[in-house]
Amino acid sequence: MLLQHFKNVDLALVPAKSFMHIIHIASELAPIAKAGGLADVVYGLCQETLKLKYTTGVILPKYDCIDYKQLSDLKVEQKDIWILAGSNRYNNTIWSANLGKVKIFLIESDHPERLYNRGVIYGCSDDIDRFIYFSCVAMQFLLQLEKQPDILHLHDWHTSLIALLCQKNNCKLKSVLTIHNLAHQGTCSISTLFKLGKDLLKDLDFSDSLNLLETGIIYADCVAIVSPNYQKEIQTPEGGCGLDGVLREYQKKLVSILNGIDQDYWNPTKDPYLKRNYPINELESVLKAKLENKYYLQKHLFLTQENVPLISCITRLVPQKGPDLIEYGMIRTLELGGQFVLRGSVSKSNNHIEEQFASLQEKYRNDNRIAILLINDEKLAHLIFAASDLFIIPSLFEPCGLTQMIAMRYGTIPIARMTGGLVDTVFDIDTSNKPFEKRNGFTFAFADQQGVNWALERAITCYKNHKKWQQIIKAGLNYDSSWKKSTKQYLCIYEELLTLKT
Numbered sequence: 001m002l003l004q005h006f007k008n009v010d011l012a013l014v015p016a017k018s019f020m021h022i023i024h025i026a027s028e029l030a031p032i033a034k035a036g037g038l039a040d041v042v043y044g045l046c047q048e049t050l051k052l053k054y055t056t057g058v059i060l061p062k063y064d065c066i067d068y069k070q071l072s073d074l075k076v077e078q079k080d081i082w083i084l085a086g087s088n089r090y091n092n093t094i095w096s097a098n099l100g101k102v103k104i105f106l107i108e109s110d111h112p113e114r115l116y117n118r119g120v121i122y123g124c125s126d127d128i129d130r131f132i133y134f135s136c137v138a139m140q141f142l143l144q145l146e147k148q149p150d151i152l153h154l155h156d157w158h159t160s161l162i163a164l165l166c167q168k169n170n171c172k173l174k175s176v177l178t179i180h181n182l183a184h185q186g187t188c189s190i191s192t193l194f195k196l197g198k199d200l201l202k203d204l205d206f207s208d209s210l211n212l213l214e215t216g217i218i219y220a221d222c223v224a225i226v227s228p229n230y231q232k233e234i235q236t237p238e239g240g241c242g243l244d245g246v247l248r249e250y251q252k253k254l255v256s257i258l259n260g261i262d263q264d265y266w267n268p269t270k271d272p273y274l275k276r277n278y279p280i281n282e283l284e285s286v287l288k289a290k291l292e293n294k295y296y297l298q299k300h301l302f303l304t305q306e307n308v309p310l311i312s313c314i315t316r317l318v319p320q321k322g323p324d325l326i327e328y329g330m331i332r333t334l335e336l337g338g339q340f341v342l343r344g345s346v347s348k349s350n351n352h353i354e355e356q357f358a359s360l361q362e363k364y365r366n367d368n369r370i371a372i373l374l375i376n377d378e379k380l381a382h383l384i385f386a387a388s389d390l391f392i393i394p395s396l397f398e399p400c401g402l403t404q405m406i407a408m409r410y411g412t413i414p415i416a417r418m419t420g421g422l423v424d425t426v427f428d429i430d431t432s433n434k435p436f437e438k439r440n441g442f443t444f445a446f447a448d449q450q451g452v453n454w455a456l457e458r459a460i461t462c463y464k465n466h467k468k469w470q471q472i473i474k475a476g477l478n479y480d481s482s483w484k485k486s487t488k489q490y491l492c493i494y495e496e497l498l499t500l501k502t
């Protein structure tokens, strides 16, 4: 069976098909349309496959909030993609553009609800409708192409319906679905589906409702999970968000591929947003430059300019990320003599968390040991990664997590809760059974205050132990978070799918 075979493959020996055309269909793409890690993953994977000379493109909604300045050669690619939605027919236009070397296709719709002109990627009450419609137009576009791609790569519930659409429309394309976060599934009624893409969805034999992510798991040819540990967790009733049964049933097509980060984009040597760049192979220069970045950030954020442990957190402020533990970590850091910088993005759907942090922001407004920033600013995130000593991730669950890898790339030590992909990437300096030179952080097992406190106290104490401290930084800098290995794994899957008979 496909993935049984895959597990025994020596990646270095996988013969490269001379030509393969891969199309990603996704709701996000860094850096032009980013809400979180999904955007980074699609971008990083495209960049790496392009380096290996495969043709790669991405289909996205033509959001009004895309950063269009970063695109070149924006033009209409195809007009008159019609979708029968309910009893109405709506026209759609496909635009094409280049994002560096990545070819992108943007779907613009004449749908009267102005589906992608809301100033946001997510957070609308009709998000499910918006992405079902997007999936239908993307499918229609693919069906009309003269030359179809070899592989469709789908991401999360937003585009997982396409695996089913392929089947129902006799499209022989092979599909890979990557699950970035099982907690979001997109459930809708069948009448909603018909309202959005009737002609593509004929002959559906579902009863009255449909779980989009589950549909993707059932119909995609391969389902990739973003870390080995998360793959195990989601097949249990505790971690399966109601889909553990289906995942166990389709176990044979599951494969875990650990995410990487784009090391060109996250690169302290040439990052344009730092005060001082640094080569990562010279520890002394790293330490010196980090201190200069720290003083600069402190000044910029009106914090006291002093060399105390600076702990940061850059995250979406949603229940998954443990907002109460972030708050506790902030307060405890101050008690232990450190400083804290939080860059949190809030969304309309989590009003109570927004209020919680808005009131903390107010409370600490004049405290020059803490900065709480609830605005979205990618550039500042780069400087924070470089300037911090420690980076805290107290997630309740974390499919893979990218921020721990970005932090390590900038010589910043992660403090992470042992869940999902954090288990696969962060190894505790005191308790891990990894060789000493691979131990790159501080971890804690349970998502509670005791856990945070235990890790935080050890980290802040260690700050004064230069030898041990530098050893941890070095292990982080040496951690291989590149996309190289994971891209080969994806390519290996693509290759295998293409050799399978339908």
Ligand code: ADP
Residues within 6 Å of the ligand: 035, 036, 037, 038, 040, 314, 315, 316, 343, 344, 345, 375, 376, 377, 378, 381, 400, 401, 402, 403, 404
């Ligand atoms: P998730 O996808 O669950 O948000 P990840 O750790 O996989 O978490 O990826 C988060 C990505 O989004 C990282 O690139 C991180 O820097 C970025 N990010 C998250 N929140 C913010 C924020 N408030 N401001 C800037 N970047 C953010």
